[in-house]
Amino acid sequence: MHNYFMYYCNMDRNKEFLSGTLTSLILSLLDNHGRMYGYEICQKAKELSSGEINLTEGAIYPALHRLEKKGIVESSKEKVNGRVRKYYSIKKEQEIAARQKINSLLHFMQNINGILTAEK
Amino acid sequence: MHNYFMYYCNMDRNKEFLSGTLTSLILSLLDNHGRMYGYEICQKAKELSSGEINLTEGAIYPALHRLEKKGIVESSKEKVNGRVRKYYSIKKEQEIAARQKINSLLHFMQNINGILTAEK
DNA sequence: AATTATGCATAACAAAATTAGGTATTAGGA
DNA sequence: TCCTAATACCTAATTTTGTTATGCATAATT
Numbered sequence: 001m002h003n004y005f006m007y008y009c010n011m012d013r014n015k016e017f018l019s020g021t022l023t024s025l026i027l028s029l030l031d032n033h034g035r036m037y038g039y040e041i042c043q044k045a046k047e048l049s050s051g052e053i054n055l056t057e058g059a060i061y062p063a064l065h066r067l068e069k070k071g072i073v074e075s076s077k078e079k080v081n082g083r084v085r086k087y088y089s090i091k092k093e094q095e096i097a098a099r100q101k102i103n104s105l106l107h108f109m110q111n112i113n114g115i116l117t118a119e120k
Numbered sequence: 121m122h123n124y125f126m127y128y129c130n131m132d133r134n135k136e137f138l139s140g141t142l143t144s145l146i147l148s149l150l151d152n153h154g155r156m157y158g159y160e161i162c163q164k165a166k167e168l169s170s171g172e173i174n175l176t177e178g179a180i181y182p183a184l185h186r187l188e189k190k191g192i193v194e195s196s197k198e199k200v201n202g203r204v205r206k207y208y209s210i211k212k213e214q215e216i217a218a219r220q221k222i223n224s225l226l227h228f229m230q231n232i233n234g235i236l237t238a239e240k
Numbered sequence: 241a242a243t244t245a246t247g248c249a250t251a252a253c254a255a256a257a258t259t260a261g262g263t264a265t266t267a268g269g270a
Numbered sequence: 271t272c273c274t275a276a277t278a279c280c281t282a283a284t285t286t287t288g289t290t291a292t293g294c295a296t297a298a299t300t
Contacts, residue, residue: 021232022257028236039278048238049231059257061280066256083265083278106236109229111169112141116148116226118168140287159247179288181249186287203247203296 022055022063024105027098030073030090037085038064064088072098142175142183144225147218150193150210157205158184184208192218 029041036044041064042055067073073088090098149161156164161184162175187193193208210218 025232025235032238032240037278045235048235052227053231053235056258057279058259058281062256065280081266081277085278102236106233107172109233111173112145113226113229115145115165115168115173116222118152120152142287157247176289177248178250178290182287185249197248201246201297205247 021105022059023067024101025053025055026060026063026067027072027090028102030088031095031098031102035087035089037087039085141225142179143187144221145173145175146180146183146187147192147210148222150208151215151218151222155207155209157207159205 025045026041029044030036033044038057038060042057042060045053045055064073064075068075068088072091072094074091075086075088077084077086079085145165146161149164150156153164158177158180162177162180165173165175184193184195188195188208192211192214194211195206195208197204197206199205
């Protein structure tokens with residue numbers, strides 16, 4: 001290593017948010033509403049943000065697949081009104097970790113907010 | 121187009137934040153402190169977040185280069201204490217746009233916060 | 241003398257969202 | 271009865287962005 005800047009210049013636990021809050025957003029919605037399916041998550045995010053947060057399908061579905069692959073959520077398909085829905089929920093043993101992740105995002109946003117609103 | 125979901129399911133002006141708050145963070149610091157150089161921006165972000173936001177060099181320098189390439193900031197080199205610093209500042213004609221971007225991030229974070237802290 | 245801090249830069253890689261396409265069913269209006 | 275909108279899933283190519291790991295150079299500290 002040529003210098004030591006990088007020893008303290010990594011994003012630590014916050015690194016994941018610089019590249020997106022989507023995963024934590026999904027976990028939060030699942031934590032609050034229990035079983036949800038992809039389309040429903042998009043709608044709920046939109047609803048809770050006065051129509052301003054519009055998640056794209058190309059983002060939400062791969063994100064859900066990643067969460068499942070990592071063993072954080074589990075899914076089950078169900079036919080409702082002739083259409084198949086894929087419901088996701090946080091695995092029981094992952095709930096604490098999920099809440100920690102959500103709190104980390106809240107904390108991170110407080111830090112960013114503190115910088116953005118700092119007095120000159 | 122095969123369906124119409126995507127007509128209203130894009131991230132609109134918020135899209136840039138899902139993939140990082142760094143650019144807005146830089147603009148905010150430059151807006152508040154005027155001329156700053158890369159290393160100084162890292163230090164200031166760290167200082168204003170009680171040491172929790174640690175920007176990496178590999179992120180900050182390319183980000184500054186992108187901002188300059190886009191004509192949003194301008195730079196000038198200066199030798200201070202035998203070391204060359206590259207100072208950046210927001211172009212006069214870009215200040216309003218920069219502040220809008222910063223406000224967009226604040227607004228976006230309020231929305232995310234609203235979702236994360238929503239009552240069940 | 242050696243290390244730490246200051247200061248810049250870039251390249252290979254990985255992660256994640258955008259963009260754009262695909263399939264299928266149901267509901268509602270003209 | 272069409273046609274459109276809404277519901278509901280999926281994936282691939284591309285782009286953007288950050289991480290990780292380098293490299294160089296000078297000043298200050300131990």
